[in-house]
Amino acid sequence: MPQSRRAIVIGGGIGGLTAAVALHQSGRRVTVLERASTLEPVGAGISLAPNSLRALDVIGLGDEIRDLAAWQGDGGLRTPSGRWLARTPADAVAERFGGPLVLLHRATLVNSLIARLPPGTVRTGAAATVVDPGAANRPARVSTPDGELQADLVVAADGIHSAVRRKLFPEHPGPVYSGFTTWRVVIPVPGVEFASHETWGRGSLWGTHPLKDGRVYAYAAAVVPAGGRAPDDERAELLRRYGDWHDPIPAVIAAARPGDVLRHDVHHLADPLPAYHRGRVALLGDAAHAMPPTLGQGGNQAIEDAVVLAHHCEDLAAYTAARLPRTTAIARQAARAARVNLTSNRALIAVRNTAVAALSQAAPMFLLRGFDSVAGWRPPQRPYASGRTPAGNR
Template identity: 80%
Template sequence: MAQSRRAVVIGGGIGGLTAAVALRGSGWDVTVLERAPSLEPVGAAISLAPNSLRALDVIDVGDEIRDLAAWQGDGGLRTPSGRWLSRTDVDAVAARFGGPLVLLHRATLINSLAARLPSEAVRTGVDASLADPGDADRPARVNTPDGELEADLVVAADGIRSAVRQVLFPHHPGAVYSGFTTWRVVIPVPGARFASHETWGRGRIWGSHPLKDGRVYAYAAAVTPASEHAPDDERAELLRRYGDWHDPIPAILAAARPEDVLRHDVHHIADPLPAYHRGRVALIGDAAHAMPPTLGQGGNQAIEDAVVLAHHGADLAGYTAARLPRTTAVARQAVRVGRLNMMTGRAGIAVRNTALAAVSKAAPLLFLRGFEGIADWRPPQAPYAAGKTRQATAGPSGNS
């Protein structure tokens, strides 16, 4: 009997768990090592586009997520006064890209992925480090407090400040500050009824989206110096910056408590890595190609990475060849969108808003072209578990 191949995944976030499930489905013996004491994520919601949902179909999670998530329905882009610059349509998105955009809490996705793994496969509270990337003639080695693990494959899903990336590519400059910070909340807002929207102001944006469980996910971003923090608390900072913007923003801020608000500076990898592997180690997600959240594709690309890696297995050169050009292009597009929605010049903003409104009126579906080549991506393998990929459209409520 052939000996099973062993994979060690460093990082138990969305990318790491997706990789673990996908590799197990391809016959690998997998161990996940997570530094945090539990898999409960520190974060908020995540938007999944048709490209990552198709990747999740490969590991038989896609339909479950579609059922648990809110389908992002009619909404669009607004100004701080509330004027609509453009409108979106859930059916048009589903028709163009073969499926919906959905929104759910990160914890929901983490729980669904973890449920596909045996409990003994996931070890939390483990500070793991790469001791040796290995090569064709020797396994990779990972240090843990309980001893050393050997692996035929190490998957580095250890995030934007990846220690594994630094070991593999010590001369790479790593992530740089993107020029703006973000705030996020997931809270109940009694009586709130609104269409999903993103609002673009002067060097500031706000987004409000209802979740399927009745809570509201809201995020904000603003051009600020790196490492800046509010002199009092971050809810007060949001009130100062967004308190006079259109409904439902004041209601969301009124419902939020200071402890509900998460704030993080945004960093991205400006200089692409030369490869996403070395020896027997592969980088996925933010460890490989951290990007601004302006396209909502960071987690989506990590999910893609995971299923493509499982497809290539030990052929890590094939994995790099498949992923590096695509993720580099998506990351560069995210940077370009960030420059557009974080504009600070009044004249430029006026021109931008006039153009957005005119294009939306003349050709409503033209905005979807920005996701062509991104949301219509398909994984290299057919769904091997579910045997299907649901191509549904939203019901009257916009949810599945």
């Protein structure tokens, strides 16, 4: 079988599937190899900013996702007592960034991506290993349980603990513990009304956001040693840490069952890679630039990677040149944000909260300036965002 137009994607997460769709639309024959036995995503929400929605527009999926997602409404930043430090009007955010911030379950996005691929494209239960990254004069080779495959492009979207990254860059130190753990839950919370918010405490935070289907997506983070687990269950741990915070946090915890709560330590790549490619293999998403979730950009940057890679798939050096500086800067910004958001120093907390409240009063949009370069990104391909306002979101 000719291999000149074949692409293999290792990893069936959001970044890998977006790359598969983009490459399929560019005329390549794509195979997605996913180690897990199913493509059921981790039960959590994902926030998509205008930058990744523009990337999804390139593959014809942007408006579908805008329709399926909840557009984040008016919200802001609070203290555990409930005091508002800053309020963020949704209309002003959309006007500043050229589009809304939207929120949906990861499974919804995954299902929409899979629907754009030919049947049989995705193979689950298919662990894959790069045997040879290839070169200009030979294809890359990938080992699978069913035998060896060859392709002129291999996309490594195999996550933060990427085996492909270790193969390509064995001297790189790999991921490090970010200093905090996270909890996430997606559940119905009947009878509770609230404005989207993120709340900063001492060495901890909480966020609560509504989904379009009526469920609530909540997340929490706390500075703790790596590898910890609750002595009983993680719902009880949330109750101990956040049960006396402002409404609706206690109600969300009360509505959760122990099995609803997911806990994961956060790791990131503190040292940037020297490149996002080697031979005919390209890295994207967490495999290339895992970052703390404090800017909500991990999945967004993977989606950006995917459409840029499809644009530069004949010249992977151009892909690295387009993506490495941007993602490195955003990863560093996310790490800085984590230090501010999750500080445990009482004096610094007082200074932080006073500064945020004062700036919010004096110049409401000032706090968003740091996000301009993130959300304002445009893909190299057209079409860009349609500008359509789907019914039922506003």
